[in-house]
Every structure is written in C-alpha cells, then in structure tokens.
Amino acid sequence: SFQGLGFGSRIADCMGEYLALHGLRLHSKTAHPRYGGYRDKQPSLWIPTKNNGEKMARREWKKDKERILFGNVLKNVGMEKTYHVHVYKLHQDKERTERVNQLLKTRVIVKKSYAAAKQ
Numbered sequence: 001s002f003q004g005l006g007f008g009s010r011i012a013d014c015m016g017e018y019l020a021l022h023g024l025r026l027h028s029k030t031a032h033p034r035y036g037g038y039r040d041k042q043p044s045l046w047i048p049t050k051n052n053g054e055k056m057a058r059r060e061w062k063k064d065k066e067r068i069l070f071g072n073v074l075k076n077v078g079m080e081k082t083y084h085v086h087v088y089k090l091h092q093d094k095e096r097t098e099r100v101n102q103l104l105k106t107r108v109i110v111k112k113s114y115a116a117a118k119q
Contacts, residue, residue, distance in 0.1 A: 009038050010107055013045055016088030017110040026088040036084020043099045046086035055080045 016026040028046070030036050039046040057076035089096045104110075 014108040021112040029085045031081040039086045049085045051085045
C-alpha cells in the first residue's frame, strides 16, 4: 500500500497546476484529516473555501415517493465528519506568492503542453 506517502496530494497539486496554466480552477473536498491538513498549512497552493472545516454528514436525495410527498430535500446519511474544502490558487490570485511558487517546484513538474517530443 502506498497510502501516507504523499502521492495523492502531489497528484492533486499537479492537476491543479496544469488546470491553472490553462486558466481553470480545481475544487477539492476531502474528509481525510492529513490530506486536508496539508492544504491548510502555510505556505499552501490551496485557498480554503468558506465551507472548509465544517462538520457535516454525507447527504443524499430522498426516495422518489418521499420526494413527491415532501419535496426535493436532501437527507443526512452516515456520521458527521469534518470536511476540508479548497480551491487551487491561480497565477493571478493575490495569495499566489513567490514562496508558494517555490513550494510547487519542490513537489511537482508541470508544463502547459505535453506534446510528443520530436525525434
């Protein structure tokens, strides 16, 4: 098992940076305390959202019959967890400092284009 070695957070950082190079933003939500905690520490490539750190249960739609009788209301299922919700910093974000860029260079290598190398 490779859990706990940091592969997941590096892959998310890589995908976030690749999308940022194309002007797109990655949104991520996790209930894992270490994975979310990595994004909370400073400097970070991630910006916490207003929902970051909220406790909530997983939610799902009521069954069809309940929807007809009571409306389109989601119901809580399972136990409450603390969720870490972040968005990846774009290059134009004021939070994207040189220190953040240096952190990125130590974690992943990302290029805007991955065209096949000419032989």
